[in-house]
Amino acid sequence: MIEFENVSKNFDNLEVIKNINLKIKENEFFVILGPSGCGKSTLLNLIAGFEKPSKGKVLIDGKIVEKPNKDIGFVFQDYVLFPWKTVLGNVEMSISASKKERRNIAIHYIEKVGLKDFANEYPHKLSGGMKQRVAIARALAYNPKILLMDEPFGALDAQTRKLMQQELLNILKDFKKTVVFVTHSVIEAVYLADRVIVMSKRPSKIIFESKIKIDGERNYLDKDFLKYREEILRHLDPEIGIKE
């Protein structure tokens, strides 16, 4: 379980998040929505141990997060690949196993993200969306207990994005994990999440929370799906400055 207890974070005089209390359960798919600059990436950085709270505590399984933790995988907002390694090399580097096993696992995930034919290419030959898929394959291959994903599908075209959402849910069926996922897409949030929160503008608080309970396969056009979407937008739009 991931817990925030009265967490505030400032950068010098900038109050980014204020008094956040939050519990994310094991194996929960937890989605964070909020306006640009409200502190979504900062929340992930606090969980990952890249940043420390200015006030309050962040705990994982009851222990205060003090430094980066190897049980956590991160897909960053700006995909971070090593330019001198191939696609295969970038994915293999996250796996600890024998050489042969490492290769098999890496290839498995490279196939899952649709890049089989590019396994031996270097990142400069890939499009933005392809690089992001390599970063996703690498995080999945690492097989962490907690997966932090910061707008992982933001650079993908609409079709690939939908495929990747489905693929992520498929992978999670086999390998249970806690996922904390940041997105700007409300549709993506409702499609993926067990629970969604909406954050306000800075200094940001949690202003809305919704458990998504839809039986069976989720479909963007179903009545229930649209009901959740509208309810979330009603809280999110005013923060972004969109008026009814």
Ligand SMILES: Nc1ncnc2c1ncn2[C@@H]1O[C@H](COP(=O)(O)OP(=O)(O)OP(=O)(O)O)[C@@H](O)[C@H]1O
């Ligand atoms: N290391 C840092 N030092 C100083 N200021 C920072 C640092 N990291 C983030 N900030 C500031 O904190 C605020 C929140 O940033 P953050 O990246 O968490 O926002 P975000 O919600 O992820 O935005 P976006 O949706 O645009 O990715 C911003 O104003 C940003 O400039």
Ligand SMILES: [Mg+2]
């Ligand atoms: Mg961000």
